[in-house]
Amino acid sequence: MESMGNNSPGPEIRALARNIRMSAHKARKVINQIRGCSYGQALMILELMPYGACYPISQLIHSAAANANHNMGLNKANLLVSRVEVNEGAVFKRVQPRAQGRGYPIQKPTCHITIVLEEISRSNDPIMSIESRKRGYVWRRK
Template identity: 60%
Template sequence: SYEETLMILELMPYRACYPLLKLVYSAAANASYNMGSNETNLIISKAEVNEGISVKKFKPRARGRGYPIKRTT
């Protein structure tokens, strides 16, 4: 449920919990504003995370060439 998710995300020590907490708050606010439902009645059925953007850099190599590095975030 919504309240359990907030309690779990606030107590977990991971760095990714804060953006997820903001996402859950925003989803609850949108649901209460758009559909007129109460926040305590919300149920989170699915959370999906895809790849982030990749940072593209060039590593200097021999004879003035560059080697591309793609670091995923």
């Protein structure tokens, strides 16, 4: 985990889900839509998307926000999805019986999802807004 320096806008809150029964490719398709969004905006996007991967990801965002609220006393409205990553997990291997005594292999992939939320505090850097963080622009005072 990265150390928090002076350029970090607030504390980082992590939530990790391991061995989720979906492929990492399908989870990344959903994750790329919420990267850089605020907490409420990410939940709204996940609720309206028609993919099955949205439900475990929204549960994980709820869990990260609950961690922030309970452990650090942060307000959920001030949270930003700063970093999201999906890694491939173990592959469950099964056999599908086929004709004439043959067996075809079936691979059931899993993935690990990590979500990091940050607090947005306007007192630290009043120039930088949520939209500029989402686009990757960071302006510093000289």
